[in-house]
Amino acid sequence: MTQEQTTAAARPSGPCLVLGGKTGMLGQALMDALAKAGHPAVAQGRDDVALTSREALAAYLETVNPGVVFNAVAYTQVDKAEDEPDEAARLNKTLPENLAHLSASMGFKLIHFSTDFVFDGKGQEPYEVDAPTGPVSVYGRTKLAGEKAIRSVNPPGWTICRTAWLFGPGRKNFITTILNLCRSRDTLNVVDDQIGSPTCTVDLALHAVQLLDADASGLFHVVNVGEASWCELATEAVRLTGLPCKVSPIPTSGYPTKAARPAWSVLSTAAFTAATGVTPRPWAKALRDYIFKDLQDFLEPQANRG
Ligand SMILES: NC(=O)c1ccc[n+]([C@@H]2O[C@H](COP(=O)([O-])OP(=O)(O)OC[C@H]3O[C@@H](n4cnc5c(N)ncnc54)[C@H](OP(=O)(O)O)[C@@H]3O)[C@@H](O)[C@H]2O)c1
Known part of the structure; x- marks a missing residue:
């Protein structure tokens, strides 16, 4: 029996708890993925516990007695975080740090989510998990601090999934914003010199459960898999819906934002595939499924489904 199997066997037998499972974009997808995989799961929302209080969090976890905690709660407003660094740090650093300590003392497995914004964006090859970090925003710095806190506490079985550029059902996101704008405009200017890894929450949640099931x-x-600029992602979404709107590329300098963003933050999934044997599908296929399954309201009768 390996060390990992020993650790798993010693875990509480309680349900999976999904922090952010009631309202978060990823949290809701995790609840669906866990149900499909046959894992009993409990969804947490703001009314259930004051997450930033370690005592309240500990008492809540004692009540739920989870075997696994997925932390899909975060301060995700990248620009607003520049003005609220303390609030961002409470959610992005202190919460995962507290969860790591409680994971070590209570025995549940912690699965946490982080971001491509921990990188400086100057890479030219897809970032591997051990690539040097260098966040360029408060959001990125607080998320990296959360990762480091978990690794420093080092509770048995800790898992961190860095992900990127999320879209999916259940919450406003880049795709719904673009398609809503297309309803009232003939043309849209979208940044074309930031390149990343667009990712559907449905796929991310499935893969997170696969990591759990592989005891990774x-x-x-x-x-x-694959890469795109924001402009390429928007163009594909508009093409799939058939909305009559032209998407034009502009440089980052043409759309100033409070927080800096990495210019190139494509992530390599090699470590994930080595652990699970699974290769994620291309973002364009995931986008197509999302639009045709979940965004019926945006589809026109003459939509081009090619
Ligand atoms: N979205 C992206 O493009 C992206 C990219 C890379 C990485 N990630 C990471 O992926 C994970 C999931 O992101 P997401 O897009 O699913 O996030 P999201 O939709 O913004 O959901 C965030 C969750 O955190 C909760 N939350 C925020 N502030 C809170 C507070 N003060 N107290 C209690 N709950 C609070 C929210 O509750 P309410 O609904 O009540 O506000 C919501 O359930 C995060 O770790 C994020 O950093 C996201």
Whole structure:
């Protein structure tokens, strides 16, 4: 029996707890993926517990007695974080740090989510999990601090999934924003010199559960494969819906934002595939499924489904 199997056997037999499972974009996808995989799961929302209080969090976890905790809660407003660094750090650093300590003392497995924004964006090859980090924003710095806190506490079986550029059902996201704008405009200017790994929450949640089922632990990059600029992603979404709107490329300098973003943050899924034997599908296939399954409202009768 390996060390990992020993650790898993010693875990509480309680349900999977999904922090952010009631309202978060990823949290809701995790609840669906866990149900499909036959894992009993409990969804947490803001009314259930004050997550930033370690005592309240500990008491809540004692009540639920989870075997696994997925932390899909975060301060995700990248630009607003520049003005609220303390609040961002409470959610992105202190919460995972507290969860790591409680994981060590209570025995549940912690599966946490982080971001491509821990990188500086100057890479030219897809970032591997051990590539040097260098966040360029408060959001990226607080998320990296959360990763480091978990690794420093080092609870048995800790798992961190870095992901990127999420879209999916259940919450406003880049795709719904673009398609809503297309309803009222003939043309849209979208940044074309930031390149990343667009990822569907449905796929990410499935892959996170696959990591759990493979009893994997450590740091992984979990994204749909392929790369795109924001402009390429928007163009494909508009093409699939058939909305009559022209998407034009502009440079980052043409769309100033409070927070800096990495210019190139494509993630390599090699470590994830080595652990699970699974290769994520291309982002364009995941986008197509998302639009045709979940965004019926945006589809026109004459939509081009090619
Ligand atoms: N979205 C992306 O493009 C992206 C990219 C890379 C990595 N990630 C990472 O992926 C994970 C999931 O992101 P997501 O897009 O699914 O996030 P999301 O949709 O913004 O959901 C965030 C969750 O955190 C909860 N939350 C935020 N502030 C809270 C507070 N003060 N107290 C209690 N709950 C609070 C939210 O609750 P309410 O609904 O009540 O506000 C919501 O359930 C995060 O770790 C994020 O850093 C996301």
